[in-house]
Amino acid sequence: GGAARLYRAGEDAVWVLDSGSVRGATANSSAAWLVQFYSSWCGHCIGYAPTWRALAGDVRDWAAAIRVAALDCAEEKNQEVCRTYDIHFYPTFRYFKAFTKAFTTGENFKGPDRELRTVRQTMIDFLQNHTEGNRPPACPPLDPLQPSDVLSLIDSRGGHYVAVVFESNGSYVGREVILDLIPYENIVVSRALDGDAAFLETLGIPSVPSCYLIHPNGSRGLVNVAKPLRSFFSSYLKSLPNVRKKSLLLPEKPNKEENSEVMVWREFDRAKLYMADLESGLHYLLRVELATHRSLAGAQLKTLRDFVTVVAKLFPGRPPVRKLLEMLQEWLASLPLDRIPYSAILDLVNNQMRISGIFLTNHVKWVGCQGSRPELRGYPCSLWKLFHTLTVQAHPCFEDDPQAVLQTLRRYVHTFFGCKECGEHFEAMAQESMDSVKTRDQAVLWLWSRHNAVNSRLAGHLSEDPKFPKVPWPTPDLCPACHEEIKGLDSWNEGQVLVFLKQHYSSSNLIDTYSA
Numbered sequence: 001g002g003a004a005r006l007y008r009a010g011e012d013a014v015w016v017l018d019s020g021s022v023r024g025a026t027a028n029s030s031a032a033w034l035v036q037f038y039s040s041w042c043g044h045c046i047g048y049a050p051t052w053r054a055l056a057g058d059v060r061d062w063a064a065a066i067r068v069a070a071l072d073c074a075e076e077k078n079q080e081v082c083r084t085y086d087i088h089f090y091p092t093f094r095y096f097k098a099f100t101k102a103f104t105t106g107e108n109f110k111g112p113d114r115e116l117r118t119v120r121q122t123m124i125d126f127l128q129n130h131t132e133g134n135r136p137p138a139c140p141p142l143d144p145l146q147p148s149d150v151l152s153l154i155d156s157r158g159g160h161y162v163a164v165v166f167e168s169n170g171s172y173v174g175r176e177v178i179l180d181l182i183p184y185e186n187i188v189v190s191r192a193l194d195g196d197a198a199f200l201e202t203l204g205i206p207s208v209p210s211c212y213l214i215h216p217n218g219s220r221g222l223v224n225v226a227k228p229l230r231s232f233f234s235s236y237l238k239s240l241p242n243v244r245k246k247s248l249l250l251p252e253k254p255n256k257e258e259n260s261e262v263m264v265w266r267e268f269d270r271a272k273l274y275m276a277d278l279e280s281g282l283h284y285l286l287r288v289e290l291a292t293h294r295s296l297a298g299a300q301l302k303t304l305r306d307f308v309t310v311v312a313k314l315f316p317g318r319p320p321v322r323k324l325l326e327m328l329q330e331w332l333a334s335l336p337l338d339r340i341p342y343s344a345i346l347d348l349v350n351n352q353m354r355i356s357g358i359f360l361t362n363h364v365k366w367v368g369c370q371g372s373r374p375e376l377r378g379y380p381c382s383l384w385k386l387f388h389t390l391t392v393q394a395h396p397c398f399e400d401d402p403q404a405v406l407q408t409l410r411r412y413v414h415t416f417f418g419c420k421e422c423g424e425h426f427e428a429m430a431q432e433s434m435d436s437v438k439t440r441d442q443a444v445l446w447l448w449s450r451h452n453a454v455n456s457r458l459a460g461h462l463s464e465d466p467k468f469p470k471v472p473w474p475t476p477d478l479c480p481a482c483h484e485e486i487k488g489l490d491s492w493n494e495g496q497v498l499v500f501l502k503q504h505y506s507s508s509n510l511i512d513t514y515s516a
């Protein structure tokens with residue numbers, strides 16, 4: 001198992017934080033921070049990593065004012081700190097203002113989307129939300145100048161360049177250029193709005209955005225660039241004679257880490273189910289995913305109770321693990337409280353194990369869910385396998401409600417699954433068609449067909465493991481009887497699929513070989 005890294009300290013422009021550094025970095029810092037708390041197994045986080053890297057590279061020169069960072073909550077050593085910061089879903093984006101004295105969990109990023117440009121613009125808004133007293137000292141004023149201020153700038157002789165970006169209200173170009181030039185000396189960049197047409201005319205500015213430049217010797221005029229874009233203005237100003245990059249005293253970034261992970265590949269049979277996957281998944285669910293919550297109450301607590309009931313009744317685990325689940329279920333059912341600190345649940349799980357030798361693996365070990373890289377497959381794979389197993393194992397005690405197991409899984413995913421988008425997609429699918437399930441067999445097939453819908457949606461995504469392509473499952477080699485050709489088209493024989501699922505996810509197909 002072990003940690004996967006989507007970002008590499010020293011290689012990417014992203015500041016890689018961890019349990020040891022996040023507090024010190026963000027507390028009382030002379031710069032603001034934007035931190036992405038992610039999980040390396042979350043497909044959306046994997047898919048988003050190129051954008052985050054590109055953003056960090058794009059605003060590298062803003063680092064004295066605001067920094068782009070990432071912290072992997074899937075790493076064992078970071079779990080406690082992610083709990084402290086109240087991270088329940090991945091990715092979660094948090095802003096931290098400069099010079100915060102007391103501990104803060106940060107402010108959530110709010111934007112219509114997470115496109116690079118949107119995030120960059122909210123970074124600017126965030127910088128402007130600082131009060132005058134706590135603004136990062138390296139951050140130049142970002143508010144527009146009045147025409148009278150511009151005139152006095154033109155008259156003053158500061159011995160350096162003065163650039164003024166004229167733009168319309170709502171344009172971010174001026175502020176971006178101001179921030180781009182932070183590490184450069186011999187130049188001061190400001191911005192002004194285009195509200196006063198007569199004033200623009202006196203300066204000879206025909207259109208906005210435009211950049212007006214006053215040279216150290218007093219000569220002045222419009223900057224001539226091929227396109228009125230941020231990158232054109234910034235690069236023009238950076239290459240003026242005597243404008244040089246100063247060496248800013250930034251804290252050292254941690255050096256490139258040695259990748260100490262050794263992945264041991266375990267041979268396995270794709271036609272089998274491995275106890276190691278199911279138990280590792282349960283371990284992760286109980287000790288890590290749920291443990292991101294400090295306490296549970298109300299609907300969340302009910303969801304956990306119902307989920308544990310289903311798992312305790314149906315999980316075809318080894319006897320000690322089933323015993324543990326039963327105890328947990330009884331304890332949850334008997335508690336008169338309507339709020340439980342999650343630590344109490346962890347204590348129960350861990351103490352019972354110590355006292356009675358009842359054992360649920362306390363680390364992840366993937367077999368059928370191994371990925372060809374550490375961030376691929378793993379936990380979400382094991383969760384699917386657990387869910388299919390539960391729908392197949394559903395026995396007559398859930399007979400009167402054929403949807404009971406599915407509805408419980410649905411609530412678990414929506415309430416607790418750390419991959420928030422996954423939970424939302426799954427909920428949308430459930431709303432669309434879970435109602436049509438009228439028998440236990442239909443419940444098994446519903447989950448199968450929805451899983452295939454997810455597979456086809458994710459085919460070609462960055463989180464797809466090249467060794468385990470997302471294709472309709474079971475493939476013809478696994479189940480020849482499941483496939484037929486109807487009018488020249490590959491089609492499912494659902495009766496055979498059901499037979500196959502019941503065999504594949506049965507206890508007789510479950511192998512103990514690699515269990516902990």
Ligand code: FAD
Binds near residue numbers: 378419448
């Ligand atoms: P998985 O899809 O995890 O499948 C695990 C195993 O299940 C396969 O190896 C195979 O043995 C078996 N299997 C495959 N298909 C079926 C089937 N149709 N029926 C029964 N068994 C099957 N990731 C995203 O990026 N976006 C999402 O919206 C998203 N939604 C998810 C929703 C849920 C409820 C879950 C549990 C996960 C979700 N994921 C999502 C994660 C994603 O589906 C995969 O789990 C992840 O990419 C790992 O893929 P994998 O190759 O291990 O195969």
